[in-house]
Amino acid sequence: AKERGEGGYQRYRPGSEARGAERHRITAALTAALERQEFLLHYQPVVTLPEGRLTGVEALVRWVHPKRGLLGPAEFIPGAELTGMIVPLGDWVVHEACRQAAAWIQELGDRAPGTMSVNVSARQLQNPGFAEQVARALRESGLDAGRLTIEITESTALGGGATHDVLRALRAMGVRLALDDFGTGASTLSLLANCPVDQIKLDRSFTPGPGPAAIAGAVLQLARAMGLEAVAEGVETPEQAEQLGDLGYERAQGFHFARPMTAELVTVAITEPADL
Ligand code: C2E
Ligand code: CA
Ligand code: CA
Ligand code: CA
Numbered sequence: 001a002k003e004r005g006e007g008g009y010q011r012y013r014p015g016s017e018a019r020g021a022e023r024h025r026i027t028a029a030l031t032a033a034l035e036r037q038e039f040l041l042h043y044q045p046v047v048t049l050p051e052g053r054l055t056g057v058e059a060l061v062r063w064v065h066p067k068r069g070l071l072g073p074a075e076f077i078p079g080a081e082l083t084g085m086i087v088p089l090g091d092w093v094v095h096e097a098c099r100q101a102a103a104w105i106q107e108l109g110d111r112a113p114g115t116m117s118v119n120v121s122a123r124q125l126q127n128p129g130f131a132e133q134v135a136r137a138l139r140e141s142g143l144d145a146g147r148l149t150i151e152i153t154e155s156t157a158l159g160g161g162a163t164h165d166v167l168r169a170l171r172a173m174g175v176r177l178a179l180d181d182f183g184t185g186a187s188t189l190s191l192l193a194n195c196p197v198d199q200i201k202l203d204r205s206f207t208p209g210p211g212p213a214a215i216a217g218a219v220l221q222l223a224r225a226m227g228l229e230a231v232a233e234g235v236e237t238p239e240q241a242e243q244l245g246d247l248g249y250e251r252a253q254g255f256h257f258a259r260p261m262t263a264e265l266v267t268v269a270i271t272e273p274a275d276l
Helices: 019-035 077-083 086-111 130-141 163-173 188-194 213-225 238-247 263-271
Strands: 039-048 054-065 069-071 115-119 148-152 176-182 199-202 229-232
Touching (some): 019 077, 039 263, 054 086, 086 115, 086 148, 130 163, 163 176, 199 213, 213 229
Parallel strands (some): 115 148, 176 199
Antiparallel strands (some): 039 054
16 A cells, blocks of 8 residues: 655555555655755764864755755655665765855865765765766866765675775775764774775764763774774764863764754854854
8 A cells, every 4th residue: 555645755665565656756756856956955064172173064965845844864865775866866965065165165265164075875886977976076166076075884885886996986086985884884894994995983872972982992093093084973962072082083073063054054153153
């Protein structure tokens, strides 16, 4: 039986007889949303420890749904991955993030966020055209490749297919790679040994508070030994920020510093720093 949500597809159930129709409907909804420009990027600051100075931002996609309001990625990325619509949506995300990063540099000069981080799904990296899309986004925006970081998860990096060639091509262009949600995958260490990345992002479940400080400390030592940058995610309290600083973390992200926000609010936070 097909239960149709109001303009949504959140009732998708694997194994239901309507699976084909469901996919078709998700594809149509996402195609229309792309055409109507209903997607939007929010940006979450990444800051230095212990100062809390802005060093970069992470782009996080949103869907301004005409009926359901502002939707987070959990509500539409799975459907986009299932249907392959993540490819055109992801291309839009890369282009928009590069455009915004370059606009901030024009507008704010030295005060612009130093780096722009973009999340990508396995399916995007299995598409050999992805590296060319990134190259185009950099060319069209004029953004330096070194200011763009592509965030992949451990499962994404194990994606097979063209994934490794795409990752190698991105790195050859000078784009930086980050291993997101570090520590939550099944083969974290073997992956780190085999997949050349520049940064690891300690998953928020391992940020001290929920997680033991010993793990956060050991991950930092591992990053240092391998010459990688470490970012602690999901920092929600001043105590967590203090503890990470004491452990030696130099980069952090989380609600304690700033929530994801519109580009306009990031600009305001930079030009009126009391608000950050
Ligand atoms: P992520 O890459 O791990 O992004 C961080 C998520 O944690 C964001 O949720 C952010 O709002 C949230 N967060 C940030 N600070 C804190 C904190 O202090 N505490 C807690 N509890 N949460 C915090 P969001 O925006 O809902 O994104 C969820 C996931 O969706 C992302 O996880 C990422 O995997 C995926 N995603 C977001 N944008 C994109 C995109 O453009 N493309 C793809 N393929 N995936 C995306
Ligand atoms: Ca991320
Ligand atoms: Ca993460
Ligand atoms: Ca201290």
